[in-house]
Amino acid sequence: MADRPKHPLHYLRNAIPHPQFFLTVFLGSFLLQYLISGLRVEHPDLDAAISGSIRSLPSSALLVTAHPDDEAMFFAPAVQGLAAAGTVLSALCLSTGNAAGLGHQRAEELYASYGQLGVSASRVKYLDDARLQDSMDATWPTQHISSVVGKHINSLKRSSPIDALITFDKHGISGHLNHIAAYNGTRDLAVARNLPLYVLPSMEVWEKYNSAPLAVFETFMYSGRPVPAQDSANYKPASEILILASTQQYINGIRAMLKHKTQLEWFRYLYLVFSRYMFSNRLVLWTPELDADVEA
Numbered sequence: 001m002a003d004r005p006k007h008p009l010h011y012l013r014n015a016i017p018h019p020q021f022f023l024t025v026f027l028g029s030f031l032l033q034y035l036i037s038g039l040r041v042e043h044p045d046l047d048a049a050i051s052g053s054i055r056s057l058p059s060s061a062l063l064v065t066a067h068p069d070d071e072a073m074f075f076a077p078a079v080q081g082l083a084a085a086g087t088v089l090s091a092l093c094l095s096t097g098n099a100a101g102l103g104h105q106r107a108e109e110l111y112a113s114y115g116q117l118g119v120s121a122s123r124v125k126y127l128d129d130a131r132l133q134d135s136m137d138a139t140w141p142t143q144h145i146s147s148v149v150g151k152h153i154n155s156l157k158r159s160s161p162i163d164a165l166i167t168f169d170k171h172g173i174s175g176h177l178n179h180i181a182a183y184n185g186t187r188d189l190a191v192a193r194n195l196p197l198y199v200l201p202s203m204e205v206w207e208k209y210n211s212a213p214l215a216v217f218e219t220f221m222y223s224g225r226p227v228p229a230q231d232s233a234n235y236k237p238a239s240e241i242l243i244l245a246s247t248q249q250y251i252n253g254i255r256a257m258l259k260h261k262t263q264l265e266w267f268r269y270l271y272l273v274f275s276r277y278m279f280s281n282r283l284v285l286w287t288p289e290l291d292a293d294v295e296a
Helices: 008-015 019-036 046-051 076-084 103-117 142-156 177-193 211-221 247-258 266-274
Strands: 038-042 060-065 088-093 124-126 164-168 197-200 240-244 280-285
Touching: 019 211, 019 247, 038 046, 038 076, 060 076, 060 142, 060 177, 076 088, 076 103, 076 240, 076 247, 076 280, 088 142, 103 124, 103 247, 142 177, 164 177, 177 197, 211 240, 211 280, 247 266
Parallel strands: 060 088, 060 164, 088 124, 164 197
Antiparallel strands: 038 240, 197 280, 240 280
């Protein structure tokens, strides 16, 4: 008797890997992360950057964010990776995140989070500005942001002159209008002062929540190379900086986010495990082309 033809669902079921496969990939990625973590750069003169004849990383940088918790949710690998490479990090948060009336508490959480990431409170500042209040709807004024960022840079000149700026990209990672405004204002200030600006690229949802596996895969495929200690005074910024967090840095990133107790909804815990931004950051040197809409 001839075998009965199999139902299409049977073939579909056989085509889907078993749960053990995904678990193996996930745990294997953590192991590889431990082995290959670190900082890598792309540079127009990569040989000079690798030899140390030019300095490809800033000696000091200012991270501009919109709300308390942005630094832990999105930039934790960059903050720790750059600091480990010798960059002195300062931070400016443009609001207290007071949308729910918890601004004072969230400001204290900001200091605690940065402290966990290795940035002292003396290098962290937040604003409580009537024109820059946490909101899903308000459009913060670009010129005003440029002004406050510029004033803060001026205040740092004596203790830690800023070589470069870091912030969101034009899509704001999550599309939040406050994030996009932080980008717009910081970009205009960077252009006006001819300061290098590094932006953190937004990702599609499937990229954003592939956590360690995709972060590790990108590191393997990345054409940049590790950099030595940055001794040269001749600073020529890298075109890209890729940071894969070490196991300890990833744990520190989680601990930093846990300092934001007012924000610990159930979905935040899933974010800590599945968001790729907790595991790696790719900082791209801003050029005017990044603001151009690329046609499909």
